[in-house]
Amino acid sequence: MTNRALGVCYYPEHWPEDQWSSDAALMVETGLSWVRIGEFAWSRIEPREGRFDFGWLDRAIETLGDAGLKVILGTPTATPPRWMVDKHPDMLAVDEHGRPRRFGSRRHYCFSHPGYRDECYRIVTLLGERYGSNPHVRAWQTDNEYGCHDTTLSYSSAARDAFRDWCAQRYQSVAALNRAWGNVFWSMDYDSIDDIDLPNLTVTEPNPAHVMAFRRFSSDQVVRFNRVQTEVLRRHTDAPLIHNYMGRILDFDHFDVGADLDIASWDSYPIGFLSDRIEATPEHKARFLRQGDPDMQAFHHDLYRAVGRSGKTGQPKEGGWWVMEQQPGPVNWAPYNPAPLPGMVRLWTWEAFAHGAGAVCYFRWRQAPFAQEQQHAGLLRPDSAPAPALGEAATVARELADMPQAETATARVALLFDYPSAWAWEIQPQGADFDYFRLSFAAYRALRRAGLSVDILRADGELSGYDLILAPGIATLPQVFLDRLGDFPGTALIGPRSNAKTPDLSIPLPLPPALPGLDATVAQVESLPPGISVPLSAGGAFAHWFEHLEGAAMITETTTAGQPAIMSNGKQHYLAGWPDDAAFDRLIANACTAERIATRNLPDGLRCRDTSTHRFWFNYAPDPVEIDGMTLSPAGVAWVPL
Ligand code: GAL
Numbered sequence: 025m026t027n028r029a030l031g032v033c034y035y036p037e038h039w040p041e042d043q044w045s046s047d048a049a050l051m052v053e054t055g056l057s058w059v060r061i062g063e064f065a066w067s068r069i070e071p072r073e074g075r076f077d078f079g080w081l082d083r084a085i086e087t088l089g090d091a092g093l094k095v096i097l098g099t100p101t102a103t104p105p106r107w108m109v110d111k112h113p114d115m116l117a118v119d120e121h122g123r124p125r126r127f128g129s130r131r132h133y134c135f136s137h138p139g140y141r142d143e144c145y146r147i148v149t150l151l152g153e154r155y156g157s158n159p160h161v162r163a164w165q166t167d168n169e170y171g172c173h174d175t176t177l178s179y180s181s182a183a184r185d186a187f188r189d190w191c192a193q194r195y196q197s198v199a200a201l202n203r204a205w206g207n208v209f210w211s212m213d214y215d216s217i218d219d220i221d222l223p224n225l226t227v228t229e230p231n232p233a234h235v236m237a238f239r240r241f242s243s244d245q246v247v248r249f250n251r252v253q254t255e256v257l258r259r260h261t262d263a264p265l266i267h268n269y270m271g272r273i274l275d276f277d278h279f280d281v282g283a284d285l286d287i288a289s290w291d292s293y294p295i296g297f298l299s300d301r302i303e304a305t306p307e308h309k310a311r312f313l314r315q316g317d318p319d320m321q322a323f324h325h326d327l328y329r330a331v332g333r334s335g336k337t338g339q340p341k342e343g344g345w346w347v348m349e350q351q352p353g354p355v356n357w358a359p360y361n362p363a364p365l366p367g368m369v370r371l372w373t374w375e376a377f378a379h380g381a382g383a384v385c386y387f388r389w390r391q392a393p394f395a396q397e398q399q400h401a402g403l404l405r406p407d408s409a410p411a412p413a414l415g416e417a418a419t420v421a422r423e424l425a426d427m428p429q430a431e432t433a434t435a436r437v438a439l440l441f442d443y444p445s446a447w448a449w450e451i452q453p454q455g456a457d458f459d460y461f462r463l464s465f466a467a468y469r470a471l472r473r474a475g476l477s478v479d480i481l482r483a484d485g486e487l488s489g490y491d492l493i494l495a496p497g498i499a500t501l502p503q504v505f506l507d508r509l510g511d512f513p514g515t516a517l518i519g520p521r522s523n524a525k526t527p528d529l530s531i532p533l534p535l536p537p538a539l540p541g542l543d544a545t546v547a548q549v550e551s552l553p554p555g556i557s558v559p560l561s562a563g564g565a566f567a568h569w570f571e572h573l574e575g576a577a578m579i580t581e582t583t584t585a586g587q588p589a590i591m592s593n594g595k596q597h598y599l600a601g602w603p604d605d606a607a608f609d610r611l612i613a614n615a616c617t618a619e620r621i622a623t624r625n626l627p628d629g630l631r632c633r634d635t636s637t638h639r640f641w642f643n644y645a646p647d648p649v650e651i652d653g654m655t656l657s658p659a660g661v662a663w664v665p666l
Pocket of ligand 1: 080168169172293349355356357397400483
């Protein structure tokens, strides 16, 4: 396959210098070509303010580069050293209870602190000047995992001051802000934007519009923070700039951060995520305990492929996407940390390539015997003996060499994904189970059960070329989407709860969903507790959420009680509720029939993805499965020409 490579995350500062060259040689022998270093090394680069030690980093880059490895150099801004905190005590992020977070782990900074931003500018400038044209440094990573450990939101005084500026720019006047937020309610009107506090420590819930503004602001602060680094680095290097995003972290708009970068990467920990990041039955969690959820990785591959292509103006760019950290064995951070089934590291890697990844890097080279992550596996054990994943990485490297060229194919089906919707429904879920990711992921899983390859699009993304689009739970549908919908010749499944709010989190008038050409109105909404559902006449049910629709549009499905379940304008359908699995499967099968898209009913755990030339099969199930005359063992991977 073209441009498909393997790599590893390495911490030269953790190991004696005389070990570096044998480590590098073994990386090359394993078939790795990228090595990421440096992202937590600030205290070793600048042990005291203004006193630098670049010597070790020069030598590490040279040793790795001379061995034939390409270096991804991380900026160390996720781990400001202790002296920095003493210099800027108020740079620490403040939690919603008003408590500053402490030094002693990582990500202990507030995105809004101007002094810390200047320090980042300074260290990134020095790194850019020193290594920007180093022939071994072939890519850069900014910071590390923005948002990790709940660090996007900070209630510091720096954040408050910056929030006031942000509000002044967005609303232009306090009168406009009062109007937009509905501050007449409960006498919340402000006389001046400088009176506005952050929305924490209020007696009962703060105004949702206030919180939504704070969430938008906090996301913009991440964009701004990252941009300081990209602007500096672009002056010194032509190498691609990357950030490593996470699984199911939605606190900032990744499309906006991605617009300033060349490659979107993410950190894939399938077994950790199954245990602590997705809703599933205990049976499902037991069945996939050592494999990870069959759709969680693929969802993020497709999401970050879209983030990699997200251009500044919303126009797609030629960005790529990678897996920057791939789980190699048991991790240390989930409630329970089982080991992968033999073959899963290979499967996860191939699945990323089938979805178009340019590189997959394993985290980490050698398990560290010290500090927080001493229980986290690497490709090597702490005593340098090979851990199980090393052999699987070597296998993929050999297989890659023989693999025919294949490009990422555009899918026929697209799912719209929108970060502000995640904030809107977190602020005002209305039902304890209404979670935006959960809804999107339920739709995505259903598409994958039907054997479909899926593209994820931002809400203002280009629809042409797709035959089926799904837009569940998009709080505010962008005008450009509504305009394009009129000309969209395919099938569109919109809702539930789409176009339900203004950007300031109020109910719009005319009432939702206000889709062009569809005379349907949400007259009332209700959320449903677990175990309660609204059965549908055609099969399946709505769970979690149900909207009472009225209007003259055609009712194409009803509940068993005769209420409208879907109202339609030709091939555009508005869903009045959150479909359960059976309803989603049926709706998707019908839509695919209408669009002549072939579907299959895949056995539990078997998944596929098409490239331009091949269909890749992945068996996440703990037992062998049969497909098209082949038997795939557990953790089996197969690719067949299309
Ligand atoms: C990631 C992080 C790495 C390491 C890893 C452990 O979230 O970027 O630095 O902590 O998790 O699984």
